[in-house]
Amino acid sequence: MSFQSTILIHPGLGNSGEGHWQTLWQEQYNLERIQQRDWExxxxxxxxxxxxxxxxxxxxxxxxxxxxxxACVTIAYWAEHYQRPIKAALLVAPSDTEAASYPSGTTGFSPMPTVKLPFPSIVVRSTNDPYMTMERAQDMGEAWGSELITIPNAGHINVASGYGSWPAGLELLQQLDHL
Structure with a gap:
């Protein structure tokens, strides 16, 4: 598989380790990974x-x-600040930085950004994500102007939830690539 677009992988906290679909996509398709200075x-x-x-x-x-x-929240803050006309964004399992259950240690990611994104986007949510309720994901997807895709019982759509290479996610990425 090849892409017409330049795909930039942006992990969240912890940098999406070995076996995570972002890491597998990066390795398999030679995609660029954004390297943050502090992942924790x-x-x-x-x-x-x-x-x-x-x-x-x-x-x-x-x-x-x-x-x-x-990283989904980071992308929304970035879009609000810079308004750069990128092709699109695939935003998977956004975390709710305002939730009481959100892990401590991050600075400046609250309140959640609610600006309409100036580019096409897809938000993928799970019915049982421990870091974002279905209702809150619906609110964020609507605020960002994103198409909303729901996966039943997918947890945080990561290795711990059983998501390795995630072919259905690649199909969504291809959909955005062909815009």
Whole structure:
């Protein structure tokens, strides 16, 4: 499989380790991974700046961002701040940084950004994600102007939830690639 667009993988907290679909896609399709300085105690302004630098290096207009968890929130903050006309974004299992259950250690990711994204996007949510309720994911998807895809009982759509290479996710990425 090859892509027409430049695909930038952006993991969330912990950097989507071995066996995670983001890591597998990166390795299998030679995709670029955005490298944040701090994967465990991130600061929003640092993550947004690093994301912007990666998008500018890649050429902006032909970029598709693939975010997981906290990276989805980062992408929304980045879009609000920079309004860059990228091609699209695949936002998988966004985490609710305002929830009482959200892990501590992040700085500046609350409140959740609610700006309409200036590019096409798909938000993929699970019916039992421990980091974002279905209702909250619906609210974020609507605020961001995203198409909303629901996967039953998929947890946080990560290795712990049984998601390795995730072919259905690749189909969504291909859909965005052909816009």
């Amino acid at each position: 105690t991130p600061i929003r302004t640092d993550w947004v700046q690093t994301l912007d630098e990666a998008v500018l290096r890649a050429g902006v207009s032909n970029v598709i961002l693939v975010g997981h968890s906290l």
